[in-house]
Amino acid sequence: MNQHARADLAPIPFIDIAAQRRRLGHAIDDAVARVLAHCQFILGPEVREVEADLAAFCGARHVITCASGTDALLLPLLAKGIGPGDAVICPSFTFCATAEAVALLGATPVFADIDEVTFNLDPAAVEVAIATARQLALVPKALIPVDLFGQPADHAALAAIARAEGLFVLDDAAQAFGAGYRNRRIGTLADATATSFFPAKPLGVYGDGGAVFTDDDELAAVMRSLRVHGEGRDKYDCVRVGLNGRFDTVQAAVLIEKLKIFPEEIAARERIARRYSAGLAEVATVPRVPEGATSVWAQYTIRLAPSRRDFLAATLKAQGIPTAVYYAKPVHRQEAYRRFPVAGGSLPVSDRLAEEVISLPMHAYLDEPTQDRIIDAVRNALGS
Numbered sequence: 001m002n003q004h005a006r007a008d009l010a011p012i013p014f015i016d017i018a019a020q021r022r023r024l025g026h027a028i029d030d031a032v033a034r035v036l037a038h039c040q041f042i043l044g045p046e047v048r049e050v051e052a053d054l055a056a057f058c059g060a061r062h063v064i065t066c067a068s069g070t071d072a073l074l075l076p077l078l079a080k081g082i083g084p085g086d087a088v089i090c091p092s093f094t095f096c097a098t099a100e101a102v103a104l105l106g107a108t109p110v111f112a113d114i115d116e117v118t119f120n121l122d123p124a125a126v127e128v129a130i131a132t133a134r135q136l137a138l139v140p141k142a143l144i145p146v147d148l149f150g151q152p153a154d155h156a157a158l159a160a161i162a163r164a165e166g167l168f169v170l171d172d173a174a175q176a177f178g179a180g181y182r183n184r185r186i187g188t189l190a191d192a193t194a195t196s197f198f199p200a201k202p203l204g205v206y207g208d209g210g211a212v213f214t215d216d217d218e219l220a221a222v223m224r225s226l227r228v229h230g231e232g233r234d235k236y237d238c239v240r241v242g243l244n245g246r247f248d249t250v251q252a253a254v255l256i257e258k259l260k261i262f263p264e265e266i267a268a269r270e271r272i273a274r275r276y277s278a279g280l281a282e283v284a285t286v287p288r289v290p291e292g293a294t295s296v297w298a299q300y301t302i303r304l305a306p307s308r309r310d311f312l313a314a315t316l317k318a319q320g321i322p323t324a325v326y327y328a329k330p331v332h333r334q335e336a337y338r339r340f341p342v343a344g345g346s347l348p349v350s351d352r353l354a355e356e357v358i359s360l361p362m363h364a365y366l367d368e369p370t371q372d373r374i375i376d377a378v379r380n381a382l383g384s
């Protein structure tokens with residue numbers, strides 16, 4: 001180690017998973033030890049327990065945990081029989097898994113543009129996407145709003161379109177479990193909701209994991225079957241083609257403990273986001289959360305002129321402050337997805353945001369002196 005290293009240049013983590021691990025300490029060790037003692041590693045009692053805890057947390061009638069956020073997207077689409085000839089409308093300014101679940105089933109993702117302020121699906125663009133799908137002789141079947149960076153999409157407006165068009169709505173809340181919308185929690189705003197417990201998510205485990213939420217009894221039963229190879233009466237009675245999509249019992253035990261402190265962590269994230277916005281509003285475009293919605297702040301993302309973004313990233317990096325760009329390349333520009341249709345022929349807002357966004361360190365354990373160091377560094381770099 002460089003003995004002359006300056007404290008004000010010490011590296012700051014982008015997400016400090018270790019800080020939470022220190023806080024939870026023995027609670028996690030004991031929870032994992034209990035699983036190691038009872039040895040019910042596949043769909044053990046902790047899986048059922050955490051499903052009940054998650055349902056109580058968000059108010060959903062059914063929670064089906066699964067192996068990843070990607071499986072949580074796949075299970076409801078598979079259960080609804082989405083496949084070749086079907087169009088599923090989704091944003092392009094998202095992680096590729098949103099469209100991947102659609103493409104894996106042989107259906108066609110139709111990419112729609114987003115609102116410049118919330119970074120989430122623009123309801124007007126969804127109407128354009130429906131028209132684009134029909135022009136291509138595809139049948140619009142489903143809509144996947146993404147609650148990007150932890151902030152809920154405009155669910156009321158999107159649900160109205162979906163109702164009028166007969167679309168199934170699958171909320172991709174991989175980044176947003178814990179957020180709120182009109183006095184309801186994410187998990188209850190769509191026909192089905194998918195979330196991810198990837199370690200870096202606001203509610204993450206120590207490996208992969210995910211869950212689907214729904215109030216629909218029949219859909220829930222089909223997804224439970226699909227999660228275990230399409231089982232019927234038992235595992236050796238296959239009534240549909242499914243997958244091995246089960247949530248690991250050890251991870252369920254971890255999640256039970258993490259969920260207990262999640263409300264406090266959500267409050268901390270909110271406090272930290274407000275401090276960022278107060279410190280940075282003068283020098284950058286800071287996030288805005290519409291009235292009636294609350295974000296869980298999976299990312300704290302500002303916007304800058306493209307020419308200043310690289311400069312800011314390099315300047316902060318030299319001071320030990322990491323940044324990230326989600327997403328430099330929207331999904332419709334990725335090699336694997338270029339062949340899929342784009343609503344109305346272009347996505348100008350998605351393309352522009354891809355050049356302007358930059359995310360700063362964000363997690364529930366970001367203390368004020370460290371955050372002040374980040375705020376000062378951004379302000380200095382941007383010349384204020």
Ligand SMILES: Cc1ncc(COP(=O)(O)O)c(C=O)c1O
Nearest residue numbers: 068069070095097098174196198
């Ligand atoms: C918007 C979105 N959808 C889906 C996923 C997929 O989740 P997982 O990595 O748990 O499969 C992610 C995770 O990064 C995501 O951010």
